[in-house]
Amino acid sequence: MPIEKFPSGTSSIVGAFESPRRKAPGIHPYQIHAEVIAGALDDAGLTLDDVDGFATAATFPAEAGWQLSAVEIAEYVGIKPSWVCSTDIGGAAPLSHVGNAVAAIQAGLCEVVVISYASSGRSWPLPATDFNTGQTGPGQFEVPYGMSTISAYALAATRYMHAYGVRPEQLAQVAVQARANASLNPHAMYRDPITVDDVMSSAMISTPLRKLDCCVVSDSGGAIVVTSRQRAQDTRNGGPTVLGFGEAISHGQMNQMADLTTTCAEHSGRRAFASAGLRPEDIRVAQLYDSFTITVALTLEALGFVGRGEAGAFIAEGGISPTGRLPINTDGGGLSSNHSGRRGMYAVIEAVRQLRGESPGVQIDAPEFCLVNGTGGWLSAAATLILGSNR
Missing domain, CATH: 3.40.47.10 (Thiolase/Chalcone synthase)
Structure with missing residues (x-):
């Protein structure tokens, strides 16, 4: 359409x-x-x-x-x-x-x-094997080497950090903020506060992603x-009105990803903003898929909230906090509240609650719009919604 x-x-x-x-x-x-x-x-x-x-x-x-x-x-x-x-x-x-x-x-x-x-x-x-283990097509070049979801995202993180000088401590702030938001949510899986040091001292799972860089299961x-x-x-x-929508797909296996430093949310976001007649600066709260801390950084840039390579500084300076330019994942997100496989559903639900003034986590004061972005596969697909309040 x-x-x-x-x-x-x-x-x-x-x-x-x-x-x-x-x-x-x-x-x-x-x-x-x-x-x-x-x-x-x-x-x-x-x-x-x-x-x-x-x-x-x-x-x-x-x-x-x-x-x-x-x-x-x-x-x-x-x-x-x-x-x-x-x-x-x-x-x-x-x-x-x-x-x-x-x-x-x-x-x-x-x-x-x-x-x-x-x-x-x-x-x-x-x-159950990892979800993306097809042995035909591009998978023949990865499956024999034990590629997994987290190692795929770790490849993107490694390339992104190399290209832009983003530090792991900056990405760690995503997990710290998610946990702070979750501390107010009675249903969040983990609510105890964590620090950047906690993230940096947690077990290395797939370099450079540590345990607390990864979503809950x-x-x-x-x-x-x-x-x-x-x-x-x-x-x-x-409930809120659906104002904008866009979706995009890019690749199945990581060896086919054209640019590991961005995602097809560039396209889904552009379509969502165009159909809603809005721009990134109109959005004051967002629910962004946070399977890993790197997912958030890549998505912030792909959607145009910050420039390429600027997400690390934006996060470290409090840009995603409740008092920042763009509060995100106000229920605690997939990093602390809930991630059973397709976090996109919970992100949409939190957007609805946020626009109704019913968030169980951090409630933003009377937001007019809420953007939701979902990420699928190994940074393989993206869908973006923009919802508008009827309050």
Whole structure:
């Protein structure tokens, strides 16, 4: 869909619910789907009978899905949709689902869409390989050498730090700020404060990324409800309007990444800003995918919040703090609160809460807009949403 054709402002997110579960051994992901869908519909004041659209992605082992996973989950929960979406671009997928749902509602294919996600990322009892281990195509040049998600991101971090002189202590500030935000969130997985020294003395996992540079591994799930702005007026709590959307993909394996110092969020962000009629300087709070501290630095630059190579200084000077230029991940993010596999869902939920004035972490004073950016795969995909407050 051309940027100028995206139906900006026509749909709202009227229900949102994040599971409080962080460790749920013995709980099947489909049960979590059912719990969070019920919670999101209750938040919206709607029922399963109102739902005629459904979107999810559940292809990773700990999500318990396989082919036709959207069919399986809809059947389990009891949804009989006239429109369905199972787009899978990794952690960015839930944001992609929002954009697709807005387009489907505008096209008249459905009116009330539930988007859900659940995973036993921490407690899944069966052996599971890393998600990106295809042995054909570009994978033949990496799989034999034991490439993993964290080593892929570590390659990007190494190149970025070499190119721009960014120091690991600057990246560590991302984790420190995430933990400070999480300290206020009663459901965050980790709430005890940490320092830059704590990050720098934590175990090295894949140079230059240490343990506290990496996201938590949790069990959890979340769901949101998207409907037309007209229908939103009749819901229990209403919710923010979807103003901008963009998505982009770049590569499957790291050996095909054209430039390890930036991501395709350059393209998804540009499309989101254009469709919303906004610029980076209009955004005062954001929820940025933080699988690793390096992910945040690359995303800040790709979205145009700072120039190339400037993220380290911006972070170290307090730019992402609650009193800084761009507070991020106000619930504690994936680095401290919740990351069960596709953090994009929780980032969208926190954006909704932030714009409603309901953040369980750090609540920013009356934000007008909130940007959400999801990252998928090995910096392989990006999706960007811009939501606007209706308060």
